[in-house]
Amino acid sequence: MPSRPLRADARRNREALLTAAREAFLAGEAGAHIEDIARRAGVAVGTLYRHFETREALVEEVYRQEVADLCAMPSALSERHDPDEALRRFLFLLVEHAAVGRGMAAALESILATDSPVFDEARARMAACLDRLLAAGAAAGTIRADVDGRILLRAMGGVCNLRDTEGWREDAARITGLIFDGLRRPAAEGAAGA
């Protein structure tokens, strides 16, 4: 919509705000209030609101960038590893990435509550990444074929939501491994039930 291409200072401030927000979220700074983020970026709250409709919009944008970074990975992985390994690595990246600090997670919660479309979009993209990797594995015969990216993503969701806890990183690795093991089967007879 902005036919006119953002004034120089505006672009600078917008960037500063995104950076400040990311830092604040990553630092988990108990709170991460709008005012704090604005100050950290060296601008007034009003400016923040000029660039982002609301607090959530800001979080969304930061999140969107994270997702974009993450979704750039699969192609590289597929080139360098066999399907199995590529998938395994991506699963870990998924954890690593989504774990960019509890702060981010906390910040995201407000969005999770709202059912913003950003999330649908992000989910779709990630699911697509997984689909590609799963398909490769299925073609190679090492990964079961009855699980799609959407499902796997959901399964991984829990791992990504791991909270603070001390040993979360190890836990995440073990759980990811557990799920990965579940994937490496010629599809069980049928575990659905209740």
Next chain:
Amino acid sequence: MPSRPLRADARRNREALLTAAREAFLAGEAGAHIEDIARRAGVAVGTLYRHFETREALVEEVYRQEVADLCAMPSALSERHDPDEALRRFLFLLVEHAAVGRGMAAALESILATDSPVFDEARARMAACLDRLLAAGAAAGTIRADVDGRILLRAMGGVCNLRDTEGWREDAARITGLIFDGLRRPAAEGAAGA
């Protein structure tokens, strides 16, 4: 602390508040404001605060009850089914229970953010439940022995956090099945990595 045993009307109100809160959360009533809950219970906000330190304290109590109910299940399951089946059923119950509406989940988020001890307690109890079931399965030789309740609980966490989405119930079933499949192996060589 209350050596004196709560006045009759007080007990009644407390009960009404808990019921109202549970209903509000289950209904997912966009918001579930303190005021609404109080009104629903037929009391003033002040009364709510007399019984519960804060909004979160109320959510906590509701949650605590849910957990208590859930943790009562395993013994019955173990009596009626073989270890494998008992575990499988409990996993589904875990989902069913934790899914008591997105409202509850949303309400819980505030607590997840705070690192309240209630959660540690709940986790511990649930993990203990799972440990029992896992041990039985391991003894029977059908379940791998290198996964403990704590880990499994975390893995299931994701499933329980499934949001609104239309087909969440099916998804939950499939993911639970996926994880369950991961469990039914004589322990893979070693999936840990990054």
Next chain:
DNA sequence: CCATAAGGTGAATCGGGTTCAGTATAGTTC
């Protein structure tokens, strides 16, 4: 160098949780 639209500012507003002085009542005692 001016004009002016784009951008920035921060005090005021708003909404929802929380507090507390004032009022009502269950339970108890005579």
Next chain:
DNA sequence: GAACTATACTGAACCCGATTCACCTTATGG
């Protein structure tokens, strides 16, 4: 069953953080 008092209840006032907006500042292009 009337008085007494510890226990409860009420709801308007308060607080705090997100959001708005009337007014000021400055990049940009002519």
